Amino acid sequence: MNKTFFLETFGCQMNVVDSERICHLLAEIGYYRTEHVDNANLILLNTCSVRDKAERKVYGHLGSFKPLKSANPELIIGVGGCVAQQEGEQLLTNIPFLDLVFGTHNIHKLPAMVTAVEQDRVRCHETDFLDRETRLQLWPNRADISGGVTRFVTIMQGCDNFCSFCIVPHVRGREISRPSTEIIREIEGLAAQGVKEVTLIGQNVNSYGGKDETEISFAELLRKVALVEGIERLRFTTSHPKDLSDDLIATFSEIDTLCNHLHLPVQCGSSPILKRMNRGYTREDYLKKVAKLRQARPDIRLTSDIIVGFPGETKEDAAATLSLIEQVRYADLYLFQYSPRPGTAAAALVDDISKAVKQERFDRMLAMQRTISQEVWNADVGTTLPVLVEGHGRQKSGQLFGRTTWNRIVNFTGDDPLIGSVQPVRIIKSLKNSQLGELL
Numbered sequence: 001m002n003k004t005f006f007l008e009t010f011g012c013q014m015n016v017v018d019s020e021r022i023c024h025l026l027a028e029i030g031y032y033r034t035e036h037v038d039n040a041n042l043i044l045l046n047t048c049s050v051r052d053k054a055e056r057k058v059y060g061h062l063g064s065f066k067p068l069k070s071a072n073p074e075l076i077i078g079v080g081g082c083v084a085q086q087e088g089e090q091l092l093t094n095i096p097f098l099d100l101v102f103g104t105h106n107i108h109k110l111p112a113m114v115t116a117v118e119q120d121r122v123r124c125h126e127t128d129f130l131d132r133e134t135r136l137q138l139w140p141n142r143a144d145i146s147g148g149v150t151r152f153v154t155i156m157q158g159c160d161n162f163c164s165f166c167i168v169p170h171v172r173g174r175e176i177s178r179p180s181t182e183i184i185r186e187i188e189g190l191a192a193q194g195v196k197e198v199t200l201i202g203q204n205v206n207s208y209g210g211k212d213e214t215e216i217s218f219a220e221l222l223r224k225v226a227l228v229e230g231i232e233r234l235r236f237t238t239s240h241p242k243d244l245s246d247d248l249i250a251t252f253s254e255i256d257t258l259c260n261h262l263h264l265p266v267q268c269g270s271s272p273i274l275k276r277m278n279r280g281y282t283r284e285d286y287l288k289k290v291a292k293l294r295q296a297r298p299d300i301r302l303t304s305d306i307i308v309g310f311p312g313e314t315k316e317d318a319a320a321t322l323s324l325i326e327q328v329r330y331a332d333l334y335l336f337q338y339s340p341r342p343g344t345a346a347a348a349l350v351d352d353i354s355k356a357v358k359q360e361r362f363d364r365m366l367a368m369q370r371t372i373s374q375e376v377w378n379a380d381v382g383t384t385l386p387v388l389v390e391g392h393g394r395q396k397s398g399q400l401f402g403r404t405t406w407n408r409i410v411n412f413t414g415d416d417p418l419i420g421s422v423q424p425v426r427i428i429k430s431l432k433n434s435q436l437g438e439l440l
């Protein structure tokens, strides 16, 4: 009888990619994915600790699995990802019915860990960071995981920036860049399978190659990827503004297949707070880069992240952020209320902005952004846009979905053979997170 596993993924694209790898590794030891947690032989959570809310969700989910374990002692329950990396063995102590904990550098050990639990009913944890050479050797080539029109390709791992609020360098380790020759080989393999769009991902792709004198820069990598035949669209994320070079900005005027969207997290619109966040740029630096981007690609749409209520944030700082939102006119914005992450530099600062003040500033920024987003996305209504068709829509049968160059999901009625092609779709309505269209 087939064994099944239920896997839930929290957080960013890096975790989405790690989860694909987990599925691949578990298939090698005879486990097949199920969407039904109640019948699974193995339950795994691939976790995120970047935000307090995501971390609390993990604990909530684990609690809900306890009755399943009581009813079936053979059930294996494991936790991976950033919470696992951060808590390590302590998680096993805190949660007596948990069987295994694997950190961000130890996904490759998962099959052996699951087998050990199955055979010997041991509880195990693996959270050591690996050295650079081992990490490079273990880098999976994801061209062997087939399927899909769009794919993420990891080009770097870890981060050396140590923004004062951020847990990532502590749970993902130091920054390493994958050799460009391997990246190109993987993308050629994906193109041969019919993949049409790739998104190059990493914690800060803009600094790709920066630690290795023999490696090419990120702008050069983009130019090489753009030459891969069959890849019709190219995206990348995440971009640190301090590493957004003029050469990288120039790629937006040179490379037609590079999409008209950039996620450029600003975090705050006030220079003194940016300094305390250790971001390495000022408000003025950021705005200059935005202006250059718009010169290189006039119809580019930007999205961003903002942390509201960082320690010491005055009402003038909050007003500066509000005015930056108004000036940049992001297409979408992800707002978060600050909460200290244990182990970060900012955790040593007094979290002195009250919940009520954070909420009030958050609400004002959100209200302004909602108005701007509506204006930006409503401007598409009545226009015909090229949409890369990715698959079946979830809401109605006969409905397909795809994305515009601005990374907006469009649902429309169409037939299966369109999947994988770029089609002209007239936008008839803009909703909060997607658009409705009709195929021309």
Ligand code: SF4
Residues within 6 Å of the ligand: 159, 160, 161, 162, 163, 166, 167, 168, 169, 203, 204, 240
């Ligand atoms: S650049 Fe800053 S915010 Fe981004 S992952 Fe690195 S430390 Fe975190």
